[in-house]
Amino acid sequence: MISTNDLLTLVLAIAVIAVAIFLCWTLVELARLLHQANDVLTDAREKISRVERVAIAIKEKLEHSVNYLGILAEGGRSLLSMFQNRKESKKRRKNQEEE
Secondary structure, eight states, X not given: OOOXXXXXXXXXHHHHHHHHHHHHHHHHHHHHHHHHHHHHHHHHHHHHHHHHHHHHHHHXXXXXXXXXXXXXXXXXXXXXXXXXXXXXXXXXXXXXXXX
């Protein structure tokens, strides 16, 4: 027959095994969670790196465009002054012809 002391020892052994299984399962789940978090962080770093490379490329293209913008503005000013001079010369000729 099983005494109460034997029954208590058996129940404690089963409880210890249950706690050990629970702790092992918890550690496995924690390891899985950390692995997934690591994968998410790796993907986020890659995407941030891509965005950064795109931003740098856009910045460089804009810098090159700004360099050419000054040349285009100067060309536009000279064209505008040329058209104004032409208009003024036509007015002078017209005024001279009328006189």
